[in-house]
Amino acid sequence: MSSSPVEERSRAGRESAARVALVEATAQIMLDEGYAAATSRRVAAKAGVKSALVHYYFPTMDDLFVEVVRTRAEMNLQRQREALSDDEPLHALWRISSEHDARLWMEIMALANHRKAIRSEIAAYADRFRDVEESVVTLALRSHGADMAAFPPVVLSMIVAILPRMVVLEQHLGITRGHAEATAFVEQYLDRFELRKESRSDP
Amino acid sequence: MSSSPVEERSRAGRESAARVALVEATAQIMLDEGYAAATSRRVAAKAGVKSALVHYYFPTMDDLFVEVVRTRAEMNLQRQREALSDDEPLHALWRISSEHDARLWMEIMALANHRKAIRSEIAAYADRFRDVEESVVTLALRSHGADMAAFPPVVLSMIVAILPRMVVLEQHLGITRGHAEATAFVEQYLDRFELRKESRSDP
DNA sequence: GTCTATAATGCGATAGAC
DNA sequence: GTCTATCGCATTATAGAC
Numbered sequence: 001m002s003s004s005p006v007e008e009r010s011r012a013g014r015e016s017a018a019r020v021a022l023v024e025a026t027a028q029i030m031l032d033e034g035y036a037a038a039t040s041r042r043v044a045a046k047a048g049v050k051s052a053l054v055h056y057y058f059p060t061m062d063d064l065f066v067e068v069v070r071t072r073a074e075m076n077l078q079r080q081r082e083a084l085s086d087d088e089p090l091h092a093l094w095r096i097s098s099e100h101d102a103r104l105w106m107e108i109m110a111l112a113n114h115r116k117a118i119r120s121e122i123a124a125y126a127d128r129f130r131d132v133e134e135s136v137v138t139l140a141l142r143s144h145g146a147d148m149a150a151f152p153p154v155v156l157s158m159i160v161a162i163l164p165r166m167v168v169l170e171q172h173l174g175i176t177r178g179h180a181e182a183t184a185f186v187e188q189y190l191d192r193f194e195l196r197k198e199s200r201s202d203p
Numbered sequence: 204m205s206s207s208p209v210e211e212r213s214r215a216g217r218e219s220a221a222r223v224a225l226v227e228a229t230a231q232i233m234l235d236e237g238y239a240a241a242t243s244r245r246v247a248a249k250a251g252v253k254s255a256l257v258h259y260y261f262p263t264m265d266d267l268f269v270e271v272v273r274t275r276a277e278m279n280l281q282r283q284r285e286a287l288s289d290d291e292p293l294h295a296l297w298r299i300s301s302e303h304d305a306r307l308w309m310e311i312m313a314l315a316n317h318r319k320a321i322r323s324e325i326a327a328y329a330d331r332f333r334d335v336e337e338s339v340v341t342l343a344l345r346s347h348g349a350d351m352a353a354f355p356p357v358v359l360s361m362i363v364a365i366l367p368r369m370v371v372l373e374q375h376l377g378i379t380r381g382h383a384e385a386t387a388f389v390e391q392y393l394d395r396f397e398l399r400k401e402s403r404s405d406p
Numbered sequence: 407g408t409c410t411a412t413a414a415t416g417c418g419a420t421a422g423a424c
Numbered sequence: 425g426t427c428t429a430t431c432g433c434a435t436t437a438t439a440g441a442c
Contacts, residue, residue, distance in 0.1 A: 178357035
């Protein structure tokens with residue numbers, strides 16, 4: 001290991017500048033031009049290194065894609081953790097979904113449809129993510145004595161997770177119909193289960 | 204034109220056997236292996252012709268992809284039209300969404316994210332599709348005197364359209380959490396607005 | 407309308423120098 | 425750890441025979 005003092009805390013060279021740059025460049029190209037455009041030569045150029053280095057860090061391109069999924073999954077789970085300590089975790093989760101880079105995840109899902117390694121990675125992530133979502137929603141509903149048989153928390157959490165992502169995707173395609181109504185509808189339901197009376201326009 | 208008597212009714216050679224086979228082969232490869240695998244050579248091989256013929260019918264690969272989108276869009280709009288004459292059009296639309304090839308549309312959307320020609324094509328289709336969905340839902344709600352301000356038809360129609368597609372996609376990725384509950388939830392709402400009392404388990 | 411042949415480019419991956 | 429150089433193959437697209 002040729003770690004300088006500054007790098008010493010990084011885990012076994014997994015965070016060398018070039019490696020991190022390659023993963024980030026790959027995500028960026030996938031987002032901008034699609035997963036098919038993320039070739040070893042293109043990501044190397046964007047990261048400012050030569051393409052042979054891609055194969056030094058990631059023997060196959062699949063290894064690189066898996067690392068992109070892992071990295072972005074951890075980023076999102078971290079954002080989710082932060083949302084839990086929000087005053088209104090339900091609203092915070094909804095906001096995460098909206099800000100979420102839905103378009104990158106669409107690329108990742110399309111990729112996962114045809115690559116086993118990525119499929120397992122994304123499935124594991126989705127399970128962890130939905131775990132947290134469901135428990136937050138369950139808590140919110142319970143504290144309002146909602147009828148959870150008629151309105152299962154996991155369903156509300158799926159709608160809260162999926163609808164805003166779909167709106168983002170559609171907007172990029174030039175589709176806008178129903179978006180305003182869908183957003184208003186979900187927010188109205190969130191308010192119903194998580195509105196701190198003393199905090200709205202009347203502090 | 205060298206049309207045989209049988210082919211005479213087809214519009215200006217746009218439906219030659221080879222051309223149709225190429226479009227179908229492309230859709231199949233996109234579904235099975237992703238849009239990146241749909242190369243001129245691969246689709247030609249699958250259609251049983253030589254790759255130069257692909258470029259005879261479709262000067263660029265984008266032209267071919269656009270034709271796939273057009274063809275599948277027309278197929279789905281036709282299925283939708285048939286659903287309208289169903290005894291329970293709301294349930295029929297829900298069924299279409301479920302049977303819908305969500306995975307192919309995911310590929311098409313990923314492709315559309317980065318290719319302008321395909322983007323316009325899919326936007327036009329989505330608008331026509333959602334048009335019909337919305338009016339069917341509006342009719343169903345109105346005939347039950349539902350509160351449409353609190354429950355906008357376009358939102359219900361989005362949920363009815365998106366949720367089952369998402370379930371299909373996730374299932375293929377190995378995610379199952381919440382699927383049964385989501386399905387049951389939507390069906391319960393459909394039944395509420397479109398249940399012919401005399402037809403259920405008591406004919 | 408369909409083919410053979412080919413040009414020009416880009417790809418993933420590896421060997422080996424430094 | 426990063427580079428140069430290269431192998432072998434696939435890609436889109438075109439030219440031109442039939």
